[in-house]
Amino acid sequence: MKSTSHSPLDSSTAHRQSAVLGWALKGILVLLLSYAIGWVLEQYQWATYQFPQTVLWCSVPYAITAYWLYNGAYLPQFEERRFLLVATAAPYLAAPLGFALMQQPYSRGAVLLVYLLSAAWFTLGHWRERGRYALSLAYLDSSVPMRLKELLGDASEFSQQDIQLRPLAIPAASDAAPKVTDDTSALAGVVIDPQAPTDVARERLISDLRLQHVRLYSVEAVAELISGRKMLSNLQAQDLWALDGNPAYDTLKRLTDIGLTLAALPLWLPLCLAAGLAVKLNTPGPMLFSQIRIGRNGREFRIWKLRSMRHEKATTARFAQPNDDRVTSVGKIIRRTRLDELPQLWNVLKGDMSLIGPRPEQAEFVRVFAHRIPAYPYRHLVRPGLTGWAQVQQGYAEGEEQTAVKLSYDLYYVAHYSLALDLLIAYKTARILFTGFGAR
Structure with missing residues (x-):
């Protein structure tokens, strides 16, 4: 969201943050309107006393929405609408869990009302400022x-x-x-x-x-x-030294990875076993496939996947190609649906990987790319992930030229990784799972 009155010295990000902050403060009227609606409904006995109380509690997800939009102001402009959808919906979707943890009775209708009004408010602000200012x-x-x-x-x-x-x-x-x-x-x-x-x-x-x-x-x-993307052709040595980690967010992200992976265990473990059984029955060979990959700070680790190709003796590392004849019939299905990646949740629990981050690359490729592309090792400043910014923007890299483009996305993630960017990646990943974008 943007405004026409600003100092030219402000950066684009700071200007957008200022606009979001101002619009969010004005949006307190949305909460007051929701409370007034709840009070009227209670007076006419069309709603219980929990309705207006829930509206007051919904100031928390409203504040989280505003905070996420504020912190996501650096994102590329073409991602604004998608991030707006994620930032307004996610806090209210999580609200019932918050009420359950606090053992606080609440009104689902009130949560829905505040969500609809606040989403409409922030959407109005986005389109209003978008139309007034480019x-x-x-x-x-x-x-x-x-x-x-x-x-x-x-x-x-x-x-x-x-x-x-x-x-x-x-x-x-x-x-x-x-x-x-x-x-x-x-x-x-x-x-x-x-x-x-x-x-x-x-x-x-x-x-x-x-x-x-x-x-x-x-x-x-x-x-x-x-x-x-980071522009690799003009990335200077001093720019690379400016890339750094974020210890506080790294800790939060690690706890989130563990919590989400364990919470989803009853879902992904049986699904993994069923897909693995299909692999085993489809072609001779082991259920699982493992490979040495490079993780955070250049540390080697063994990654696990469900085998999707014919079982062969170890060969020289090479990129998977579209319509690769090594892929089995079951392999095509589990690759398109990403079920072959499920065993990597074990790598997430061990700390080798995160749910979101640059995809881990084979050690042989890393040595080659690090020699030819000086900026390549800096993608290892963060934990590799099951999905990442490069995957949702580009898809699968087929060779060195596309790997350079993929790296430009990875370095953008390393420079800007945050909860806002991770939420956007999670949303785009969920959408990709229904389309099969980038599968090989």
């Missing part, structure tokens, strides 16, 4: 549009975003020092190309922009904002 950027260097297309790889990806890009208005050269003539208050920032040749006039223009408190974006930063 991220307006000017570019200083003429090479910026072409460089953006090179970095994004697909011009249509750029044209679909709510970003207006135009050249910066600069008067013709004269004896006086050149000055920016654009109305910078209408700009969210100015894009510069760090690779563009520099001279005294260009430096004066940049200084002029700084004095006007205009935010400067590199072309790589804009490409990341649009695509949700």
Whole structure:
């Protein structure tokens, strides 16, 4: 959500956070309206005393929704609507569990009412601000549009975003020092190309922009904002050192992994055994397939999967291909439904993996890619996962070129991983399970 009144020095993320915060505070009226409806229903005996009390308790999921939207403001703009759906629905879906843990009686109708009103409120705010404001950027260097297309790889990806890009208005050269003539208050920032040749006039223009408190974006930063990927071709050594872990969230995430995996044990364990029996009856060979993969901080571990290919002697590591003739008839089904990944929940319980993170790669591939792609080892700053940002955005990588694209998504995840991003990945993963996107 965006607003037209802001300082040009604000980043796009900070500006969106400010808009979400303001809209959420105004949305307290939604809670008051819900409470008033509940009170009226109680007076006419159309609802019990629990209805208005439940409305008051629903201020908690409302606050969680606002917090998630605030913290998810850095996400790419094309993911805004999906994240809005997740952030508004998840807290209210979890509300009955919270009431049960507190042994607090509640009204399901009240939870539904507050959810519908708050979801409508945040959706209205999203579309209102989206219609009033698109991220307006000017570019200083003429090479910026072409460089953006090179970095994004697909011009249509750029044209679909709510970003207006135009050249910066600069008067013709004269004896006086050149000055920016654009109305910078209408700009969210100015894009510069760090690779563009520099001279005294260009430096004066940049200084002029700084004095006007205009935010400067590199072309790589804009490409990341649009695509949700790190730009590997321009990733410098100092940028890699800036990537770091998040110990507090790592701990929360580890506890969540254990809790969710154990809670779902009565569901996934019988399903795993049934699928494994089908594998065993379909073709000769073991039920399970194991392989050495590389995990957090480069540590090797043994990953487990249900065997989906013909049982063969160990061969050189290679990528699975579409319509791979090694895949069995049962293997095609369990790959498409991702049932072959279920044994990896044991790896999650052991701490080798997380539910969400970059997919663990084979040790042989890691050695090759780390040599050819300098940024590759930094994907191991976090635990690998059953699903990840690269999987829901790209799917399966077939070779080195697609692996580089996959890495750009993985490094974006390493740089930004948070509850907001993990919730979005979980939602997109659930949707993918119904489509089979990315299966091999």
